[in-house]
Amino acid sequence: MAPTSFQEPTDTHNHDHLVKSTDSQHPANLICTLCEKFYHLGWVAGTGGGTSIRDNDLVYLAPSGVQKELMKPEDIYVLSIAQQKDPKNRIYLRAPPSLKPSQCTPLFMAAFTKRNAGCCIHTHSQWAVLVTLLLETRPLNTNIFEINNIEQIKGFGKGFQKQGNLGYHDTLRIPVIENTPHEEDLTESLETAMDEYPDTYAVLVRRHGLYVWGETVHKAKTQAESLDYLFQLAVEMKKLGIPWLSDIA
Numbered sequence: 001m002a003p004t005s006f007q008e009p010t011d012t013h014n015h016d017h018l019v020k021s022t023d024s025q026h027p028a029n030l031i032c033t034l035c036e037k038f039y040h041l042g043w044v045a046g047t048g049g050g051t052s053i054r055d056n057d058l059v060y061l062a063p064s065g066v067q068k069e070l071m072k073p074e075d076i077y078v079l080s081i082a083q084q085k086d087p088k089n090r091i092y093l094r095a096p097p098s099l100k101p102s103q104c105t106p107l108f109m110a111a112f113t114k115r116n117a118g119c120c121i122h123t124h125s126q127w128a129v130l131v132t133l134l135l136e137t138r139p140l141n142t143n144i145f146e147i148n149n150i151e152q153i154k155g156f157g158k159g160f161q162k163q164g165n166l167g168y169h170d171t172l173r174i175p176v177i178e179n180t181p182h183e184e185d186l187t188e189s190l191e192t193a194m195d196e197y198p199d200t201y202a203v204l205v206r207r208h209g210l211y212v213w214g215e216t217v218h219k220a221k222t223q224a225e226s227l228d229y230l231f232q233l234a235v236e237m238k239k240l241g242i243p244w245l246s247d248i249a
């Protein structure tokens with residue numbers, strides 16, 4: 001697929017006010033703070049991974065191919081969801097000069113438009129990748145990660161437009177999609193996985209990583225942390241021969 005084109009803003013001031021704020025909770029500041037933390041977790045190493053935040057109609061996201069842990073608020077792109085008529089030709093309110101928007105943009109947009117998410121995190125966590133590799137091999141050979149009877153499962157919401165969190169005995173299910181040579185070509189299968197598993201807050205990408213979202217930055221971050229904990233646990237359980245599903249009731 002040809003790379004998605006985008007229009008540079010015509011405004012010569014480039015709308016710096018959209019990303020400059022003394023408020024640490026402003027999306028442009030938060031993306032930088034979070035990516036710096038995620039780097040130390042191994043989630044955004046070597047320019048991979050990223051984070052995007054939606055504030056009502058405005059979406060904030062990173063440039064492509066930059067060291068995500070070193071970004072500054074002035075590096076952040078901003079777009080208005082209402083202005084997007086053609087996903088192949090995105091219109092940006094603010095675009096830093098000499099950079100391109102993240103290749104993850106259409107995947108982040110799927111979380112915002114199909115699930116009304118307020119934040120979407122993409123990690124290249126080795127635990128996530130290892131789980132997809134384990135699921136790829138026999139006897140598992142499946143495209144769904146399932147685990148139950150682990151306390152950390154209670155860190156997940158029940159699903160889209162549902163109140164409350166999963167319980168200890170509930171089974172957490174995370175679908176797996178196949179990787180593609182270009183990140184943006186993952187969009188169709190990510191959207192299909194969202195349709196097939198309407199309550200999921202995350203999709204694993206085989207041999208690549210994870211997309212995880214939430215209604216708020218807080219929920220996206222804590223669900224990302226809970227998942228990474230569970231993926232690491234699952235890898236260790238597999239090494240010890242302990243099944244991920246148990247019938248304890």
Ligand SMILES: CSC[C@@H](O)[C@@H](O)C(=O)COP(=O)(O)O
Nearest residue numbers: 046047048049064065102103104
């Ligand atoms: C290590 S390169 C990784 C990229 O190809 C991609 O998978 C990714 O997660 C980041 O894309 P980017 O366009 O830099 O935001």
Ligand SMILES: [Zn+2]
Nearest residue numbers: 048049183209
């Ligand atoms: Zn990636």
